[in-house]
Amino acid sequence: MSKAHVYKRDHINTDEIIPARYLNTDDEKELAKHCMEDLDAGFMKKVSKGDVIVSGEDFGCGSSREHAVWSLRGAGVQTIIARTFARIFYRNAINCGFYTIESKDAVERINDGDEVQIDYQAGIIEDKTNGQRIEFRPLPEFALEIIRDGGLLEHIKKVKG
Amino acid sequence: MSMTITEKILARASGKKAVKAGELVNAKIDLVMCHEVTTPAAITMLIEKGIDKVFDKKRIVVTPDHFQPAKDIKSAELHKRLDEWAKRHKIKYYYKLGRAGVCHALLPEQGHIRPGEVIIGGDSHTCTYGAFACFSTGVGSTDLAAAIATGELWFKVPESEKIVLNGKLPKGVYSKDVILAVIARIGVDGALYRAMEFVGPALKDMSMEARMTMTNMAVEAGAKNGIIGFDATTKKYLAKRLKDKKTYKVYESDADAQYVATEEFDCAKLEPMVAMPSLPSNAVPISKCKGKPMDQAYIGSCTNGRIEDLRIAAKILKGREVKIRTIVVPATPTIWKQADDEGLFDVFYRAGCVIAAPTCGACLGGFMGILAAGEKCISTTNRNFVGRMGHPKSEVYLASPATAAASALTGKLEDPRKFL
Ligand code: SF4
Numbered sequence: 001m002s003k004a005h006v007y008k009r010d011h012i013n014t015d016e017i018i019p020a021r022y023l024n025t026d027d028e029k030e031l032a033k034h035c036m037e038d039l040d041a042g043f044m045k046k047v048s049k050g051d052v053i054v055s056g057e058d059f060g061c062g063s064s065r066e067h068a069v070w071s072l073r074g075a076g077v078q079t080i081i082a083r084t085f086a087r088i089f090y091r092n093a094i095n096c097g098f099y100t101i102e103s104k105d106a107v108e109r110i111n112d113g114d115e116v117q118i119d120y121q122a123g124i125i126e127d128k129t130n131g132q133r134i135e136f137r138p139l140p141e142f143a144l145e146i147i148r149d150g151g152l153l154e155h156i157k158k159v160k161g
Numbered sequence: 162m163s164m165t166i167t168e169k170i171l172a173r174a175s176g177k178k179a180v181k182a183g184e185l186v187n188a189k190i191d192l193v194m195c196h197e198v199t200t201p202a203a204i205t206m207l208i209e210k211g212i213d214k215v216f217d218k219k220r221i222v223v224t225p226d227h228f229q230p231a232k233d234i235k236s237a238e239l240h241k242r243l244d245e246w247a248k249r250h251k252i253k254y255y256y257k258l259g260r261a262g263v264c265h266a267l268l269p270e271q272g273h274i275r276p277g278e279v280i281i282g283g284d285s286h287t288c289t290y291g292a293f294a295c296f297s298t299g300v301g302s303t304d305l306a307a308a309i310a311t312g313e314l315w316f317k318v319p320e321s322e323k324i325v326l327n328g329k330l331p332k333g334v335y336s337k338d339v340i341l342a343v344i345a346r347i348g349v350d351g352a353l354y355r356a357m358e359f360v361g362p363a364l365k366d367m368s369m370e371a372r373m374t375m376t377n378m379a380v381e382a383g384a385k386n387g388i389i390g391f392d393a394t395t396k397k398y399l400a401k402r403l404k405d406k407k408t409y410k411v412y413e414s415d416a417d418a419q420y421v422a423t424e425e426f427d428c429a430k431l432e433p434m435v436a437m438p439s440l441p442s443n444a445v446p447i448s449k450c451k452g453k454p455m456d457q458a459y460i461g462s463c464t465n466g467r468i469e470d471l472r473i474a475a476k477i478l479k480g481r482e483v484k485i486r487t488i489v490v491p492a493t494p495t496i497w498k499q500a501d502d503e504g505l506f507d508v509f510y511r512a513g514c515v516i517a518a519p520t521c522g523a524c525l526g527g528f529m530g531i532l533a534a535g536e537k538c539i540s541t542t543n544r545n546f547v548g549r550m551g552h553p554k555s556e557v558y559l560a561s562p563a564t565a566a567a568s569a570l571t572g573k574l575e576d577p578r579k580f581l
Contacts, residue, residue, distance in 0.1 A: 011349055011440060015546040019553075020525040024228060024235035026202035026302075038553040058350040058383065062546060063525075064285040065199060066301035087354050087385055088285055092301035142185065142315070152303050153210045156311060 001128065002078055005047065006054045006112040012039065013062035014089065018071040020063070031067050032074030049076035052118070054110050056082065060089025069096050079118065081106045081125065081136075094143045097151035101125070103136045110134070120144075163415035165321040167356040167388055170296040170412055174279040182320040182419065190216075190308045192273060194282030196264050197225040201242040203283065203306035215250045216312030219405065222273050223247045224256040226263045227521040232528040254404070262493030262519040265289040265377060265463035269369070270493055272402030276391050277410040281308050286463050286543065288379045291388040292372040293395055294411060298386045319385045320421040321356040321414075322347075326363035328429030333578035335473070336371035337465060337541070337561035339363070339426065340378045341434040341444035347424060349442045353383035355421065358414065363428040364389060369398040370469040377464045378543050381441040390414070433577055435539070436559035439547045447564060447576045457538040458483070458569035459550070460562050461490030461517075462524040465541035468496045468503075470562040475505040477566040477580045478512040484572035487514040488530045494519055514569075526550045532557075539568040 016039040018031055025031065036043035053072070059082035060068055069092045072080070079099040083106075093100045099120055106125060110116060114129035121144075125134040138144065149155040162179045164172065172179055175186035195203075200223070207213045215221055223243065231237035247255040256267060265286050268274055274290045280297035281287060283305040290297035298316075300308070308314050324343055330336075344351070357379045364372065372389050379387025391411045399409075432446035460466070460474050471491060489509050491497040497519060500506055509516050515530075523530030524542045532538055532551030537558065540550065545557035560568070563577035570580065 013546045015526075015544075015549050019548050020527060023198050023525075023527075024233060024239065026205070026239075038548040058353065061349060061383065062285065062544065064283060064287075064299040064301050066202065066303060069301070084350065084353065086350070086383060088299055088301060088380075092303065095301065095303035095307075152307050153206055153212070156307055157210060157212065160311070 001115045001117055003048065003051045004054050004110050004112065004114045004116050005051060006107065006110060007039070008056060008107060010056035011058045011061055012055055014060060014065050014068040015062055017060065017068040018065065023065060023067055026067060028070045028074035031071035035071040035075040044075060047075050047077065050078045051076060052079050052081055052116060053077055054081045054107050056107050057084045059085050061086035064088045066092045066096065069093050069098055073098055083107060094139070094146055095152040097147045099147065101136050103134060106134050163417045165356065165358060165414045165418040166294065166390060166412045167296055167321055167358065167386060168318060170277055170279060171316060171318050173277070180318045182318050184318045186316055186318060187313055188279050188316050190281055190312050190314055191220060191278035192280040193221045193305070193308050194264055194268060194280065194284065194287060195221060195223045195305070196227060196284060197239045197243045198227045199283030199302045199305060201239045202302040203309060204242060204246045206303065206306045207310055212310045215252070215309055218251050219253045221252050221309060222254040222268055223252050224261045224264055224267055226261060227525060228527050229261050229520045259494055263463045263466060263521055266467055266492035266496065269293065269373065270402070270495055272404040275403065275409040276395065277412050281314060285380045286377050288384065288387045289373050289377040289463060291376040291379065291386050292369060294389065294391040296386055296388065299380060319354055319356040321358050322352050323420045323423040324357055324359045325423060325425045326359060326361035326428055327425060328363055328427045329366065330363060330428050331431065333563060333581050334431050334433055335561040335563060336367055336374045338431055338434040339428055340375040341436050341441070341559065342426065342431055343424070344378065344382050344442045345444040347382055349381060349440050350383040352379065355384050357382060357384040357387045359387065359389045368469060369394060370467040374464055378441065381543055433561060433564045435564060435574055436545055438545050438556040438558065441543065441545060441559060447574065450574050451576055453574045454537065455485055455539045455568055455573060456536040457485055457530065457532065458487040458565045459523055459530055459538055459540040459542065460488070460565050461492060462521065462542040463492060464543040465562050466490055466492030466496070468499050470541065471496065471500045471505050474562040474566040475508040477563055477577060478570070479508045481512060481570050483513045483569040485569055487569040488517060488523060489514045490517045490520065490522060492519055523550055539565045539574065541565050
C-alpha cells in the first residue's frame with residue numbers, strides 16, 4: 001500500500017523537483033534531501049518508502065537532469081501518476097527502471113493522503129481510501145522490459161551480451 | 162512514402178528506407194555532447210556496469226560549462242571525474258581551461274554540427290543544433306551512458322508540428338521575441354513529444370545565431386527536437402567551420418509530408434516580448450508589461466550569449482549607464498575574444514556592467530549572479546521557472562538581449578525600440 005501525495009498543478013518542473021543549486025552532486029541520498037524543496041518544503045518530512053505522487057499535465061518538464069528521477073527515487077517515491085509527462089523525464093524514468101503512469105483523471109479522483117494500490121501489468125490503481133478504481137494503459141512492452149531488466153544499461157548488457 | 166526532414170534523418174540513422182511518426186527505432190548516433198553536470202553520473206554507471214568504453218573518441222565532444230570554472234568543492238569533483246574520463250579515453254574534442262564554453266554555443270561555433278546527423282547531449286537544450294537541419298535532442302544520464310558506450314539509442318519517431326514564420330521582423334524585434342510569441346500561443350507542452358519544424362520567409366533574414374535562439378527553446382514547448390531546413394545561410398556558416406569531415410547530407414521535408422499541426426505567425430506584427438514568471442509561455446508584448454522594476458539584467462547563455470546578441474546589447478548600452486546590476490557573459494572564449502576585439506567590452510565597462518568568463522553560471526542559479534528572495538531579473542536565457550536563478554521567491558523575466566539591455570538602462574521592463 002502506498003500513500004498518495006497529490007499536487008493538482010500542471011507543469012511541475014525539474015527545478016522544483018531538484019533545484020539546480022544542488023546539481024553539484026549526483027549522490028542519490030544527497031539529492032533526496034532536497035526533493036521537491038522549492039515546491040513543497042515539507043515533502044521530505046511526510047514521504048515514506050513506496051509512496052506515490054499524483055499530478056497534472058507535463059510532469060517533469062524542463063531540464064534533462066536525471067537527478068530529478070534519482071532524488072524522487074532516493075526519497076522513496078515508487079511511482080509518479082500524472083496526466084502527461086514531459087518527454088525527457090518520462091524517458092529517464094524508464095531508463096532508470098522507475099515506473100510512471102499516465103492517467104487522465106487520477107489527479108481528480110485520488111485525494112491527498114489516500115492509500116492506493118497499483119497493479120502495473122494489469123493497469124489498475126485502487127484507491128483504498130475512497131474506493132475508486134482507476135484504469136490506465138500500462139507502459140509499452142519494450143519499456144516494461146527495460147524496467148524489468150533493471151534499467152536501460154542492464155537491458156543493453158542483456159541484449160548485447 | 163512522403164516524410165518530414167526529421168523522419169528522413171531518423172530513417173537514415175536506423176538503416177531504414179522509411180519511418181513513420183510513432184514508430185520505435187534504434188538509431189545510430191553521430192555525435193554525443195557531454196558536460197560536467199550529467200556526464201559524471203553516466204561515467205559512473207558505465208564503470209559500475211563494467212562497460213566503461215566509448216563508441217568513438219572522435220564523435221564525443223566534452224566541455225565543462227555549468228559550473229565552469231568549478232564554483233565549489235562538490236562541482237570541482239564533477240569536473241575532476243569528467244576530466245579523468247575524457248583523458249583516459251583520449252576524447253579528441255575536449256574543451257578545457259580557457260577553451261571551455263557554454264555547450265550549445267560552443268559545438269556549432271567549433272564546427273561539430275553537421276546537417277543530416279543524429280546528435281544527442283546530456284542537456285535538454287541540445288535541441289539547439291536542429292537549426293542546422295539535423296536531428297538533435299537532449300537526454301538524461303542513462304541514455305547518455307548508453308550512447309557513449311554503444312553509439313546507438315532507441316527513439317520514438319516524433320510527429321511533426323509546422324511553425325510557419327511569415328513576414329519580416331520589425332526593428333527591435335528579434336528571433337527571441339518570435340520564439341517567445343510561439344510558445345505563448347502553443348503553451349509549454351504545446352509541442353509535447355513532437356518535432357517543431359520552423360519554416361517560412363522570416364527565416365531567410367535570420368543568421369544561424371538567430372535561428373539557434375529559436376531551436377534552443379523548442380524544448381520549452383515540450384518538443385523532442387526543433388529543426389530548420391538547410392539554406393545558403395547554413396552552408397556559409399558551415400563552410401568556415403566544419404571539423405574533420407567537411408561533407409554532409411542535406412534532407413528536406415517532402416511537400417506532402419504529414420504534420421499533426423500547423424501554426425502560422427505574422428512576424429511583421431510582433432512586438433518585443435517578455436515572458437513573465439514562472440513559465441516561458443507567459444510571454445506578453447512589452448507594451449503590456451513596461452515599467453515593472455527590475456533588480457538585475459543578465460545577458461548570456463546558450464540562448465542569447467552569442468556575438469550577435471552582445472552586439473545588439475552593446476548598441477543600446479553605448480554611451481549610457483545601467484541603473485541595475487547588469488551581468489554580461491559571452492558564451493564561449495571565441496565570442497569573448499571577438500567581443501573584446503570589437504570594443505564591446507569597452508561599451509559594457511563604461512555602461513557599468515559586470516563582464517564574466519564563459520559559463521552557464523547564473524542561468525541555472527549556479528553561481529555568478531544568483532538572485533535573493535524577492536529580486537527580479539530580466540534575462541536573455543530560456544527558462545524562468547520558480548527558483549531558476551536563485552531563491553524560490555525571486556523572479557525571472559525572459560526577453561531578447563535588446564529588451565534586457567534597455568531594461569538595464571531604466572531599471573524597469575523597457576521597450577528597446579526607444580533606444581534604437
Ligand atoms: S546556458 Fe543555461 S540553458 Fe544553456 S546549457 Fe547552460 S544552464 Fe542550460
